[in-house]
Amino acid sequence: MADQRVGILVFPDVQQLDLTGPFEVFASTPGLSVELVGKSTQPLRSASGLILAPDQTLASALPYDVICVPGGVGVNALLDDQSILTFLRAQAETARFVTSVCTGSLVLGAAGLLTGRQATTHWASHDLLAAFGARPTAARVVRDGKFFTGGGVTAGIDMALTVVAEIFDQATAEAVQLALEYAPAPPFGAGHPTSAPPAVLARVRERGKAVRLAREAIISRLGAPR
Amino acid sequence: MADQRVGILVFPDVQQLDLTGPFEVFASTPGLSVELVGKSTQPLRSASGLILAPDQTLASALPYDVICVPGGVGVNALLDDQSILTFLRAQAETARFVTSVCTGSLVLGAAGLLTGRQATTHWASHDLLAAFGARPTAARVVRDGKFFTGGGVTAGIDMALTVVAEIFDQATAEAVQLALEYAPAPPFGAGHPTSAPPAVLARVRERGKAVRLAREAIISRLGAPR
Numbered sequence: 001m002a003d004q005r006v007g008i009l010v011f012p013d014v015q016q017l018d019l020t021g022p023f024e025v026f027a028s029t030p031g032l033s034v035e036l037v038g039k040s041t042q043p044l045r046s047a048s049g050l051i052l053a054p055d056q057t058l059a060s061a062l063p064y065d066v067i068c069v070p071g072g073v074g075v076n077a078l079l080d081d082q083s084i085l086t087f088l089r090a091q092a093e094t095a096r097f098v099t100s101v102c103t104g105s106l107v108l109g110a111a112g113l114l115t116g117r118q119a120t121t122h123w124a125s126h127d128l129l130a131a132f133g134a135r136p137t138a139a140r141v142v143r144d145g146k147f148f149t150g151g152g153v154t155a156g157i158d159m160a161l162t163v164v165a166e167i168f169d170q171a172t173a174e175a176v177q178l179a180l181e182y183a184p185a186p187p188f189g190a191g192h193p194t195s196a197p198p199a200v201l202a203r204v205r206e207r208g209k210a211v212r213l214a215r216e217a218i219i220s221r222l223g224a225p226r
Numbered sequence: 227m228a229d230q231r232v233g234i235l236v237f238p239d240v241q242q243l244d245l246t247g248p249f250e251v252f253a254s255t256p257g258l259s260v261e262l263v264g265k266s267t268q269p270l271r272s273a274s275g276l277i278l279a280p281d282q283t284l285a286s287a288l289p290y291d292v293i294c295v296p297g298g299v300g301v302n303a304l305l306d307d308q309s310i311l312t313f314l315r316a317q318a319e320t321a322r323f324v325t326s327v328c329t330g331s332l333v334l335g336a337a338g339l340l341t342g343r344q345a346t347t348h349w350a351s352h353d354l355l356a357a358f359g360a361r362p363t364a365a366r367v368v369r370d371g372k373f374f375t376g377g378g379v380t381a382g383i384d385m386a387l388t389v390v391a392e393i394f395d396q397a398t399a400e401a402v403q404l405a406l407e408y409a410p411a412p413p414f415g416a417g418h419p420t421s422a423p424p425a426v427l428a429r430v431r432e433r434g435k436a437v438r439l440a441r442e443a444i445i446s447r448l449g450a451p452r
Contacts, residue, residue, distance in 0.1 A: 015250070016246055016249070017246055017406065020243055020250075020276065021246075023274065024242060024243035024274055024379070027275055028274060034274070034275065036276075043269075043277075043279065048249065048250055048253035048254060048260070049260065050249060050262075050278075051279040052277075053277040122407060123407060140409070141413070151407050152405075152406065153405075153406040153407050154383065154407055154408045157410070157412075158410065158412060161412065161414065162413045170414060171423070173413070173414060174422060174423065174426045175416075175429050177412060177414055178418070178419070178422045178430045179379075179430050180243065180379040180417075181378025181380055181418065182379070182410075182412055182417040183366070183417030183418040183421065184380060184408075184417070185366040185367075185384050186384060186408055187367070187388045187391065188387065188403055190400035191408040191410070192404070192407065196403075196404045197397070199397065200397055200401050200404055201404065203397075204401050204404045204405050207256075208405070
């Protein structure tokens, strides 16, 4: 049987771990093949400086069984990018699973794909989902029909394992988890605003302030459905 | 103050998440800058097909404050690659921290850097550390002096956060953890041989058998110190 195909969107200033986490989960699953899809096949730079090379363009990509939209500061430029939004709407129509990691769900929202749906995103942008008519839902991975959205960055690994279990079965996902030795043991407990020390939360909010303000301004300009 | 510099080794058939996990942790830390170091600057393909582009060559790389060796099936070719081993020995002499993820520690071992030291690696290669005179230690992250080794693949995130706390302080590492929303919630509990269902463990062992046998043959040929 031919592999089922996973397409992951890639764009300048993507948060690379949003993309590389699910990439490794999907690509480690026998029976799945993974491609990166960009506006061109020109290599581009992630937010933290890793170079990523798209395999396909929006025009050359065939319909995927699973489409995945990662996040990062670069999503701001996608929220009113009609070529990206049109691509995602077309893919979503035929895909078995439409997925996102982190603020990738804002792009799905901007494409009009999350209206009335439960969804999640990075904690620092969580409330913004409502501007797209989605129902912000506090969970690491949120499923609503064929839409699977993950929380911030590292949640992409949990999201992708969840989707692999849906495509195949739990044992297939468990085998990938074991191969990737995904038995996480964070040295600290600060991974979420509900558990981080207040001073740490304040520091991260301050660091993300400019991106957040720019994002609010774009969304307000879009006049997205509320 | 100038950034402290992190160099991550990159090679054909590297397990990309071994590399991209720590990359994101280190590159998200203010005061650290990250480079990929390869045998040439020619882009190369990871074991799961992601293209990675080295920033520096073994010859052009300056001494790093932190050197990091990821793993993957590609490490087999590094275990007797004198240019890589000589590079790592030179870097280790001056680096503040010498680190590895997954089977990257076997390469540190082959360079003679782990003799008498506690270390860990991917569960499926854990016992092989002894062939290099290291003391295989069962933990997600193992510290021995300035040497920090992580377990398989995803353990690189935990290892890098541990090292960031050492370089700076706990709050700095916590801020990175929060920014990456690293509050993992694996959908299943199969991330380690001690917790995976026996049939899943058997499946993953079977799938990794050829790489494991080839690795044993190389190590036996090397006649590494025991």
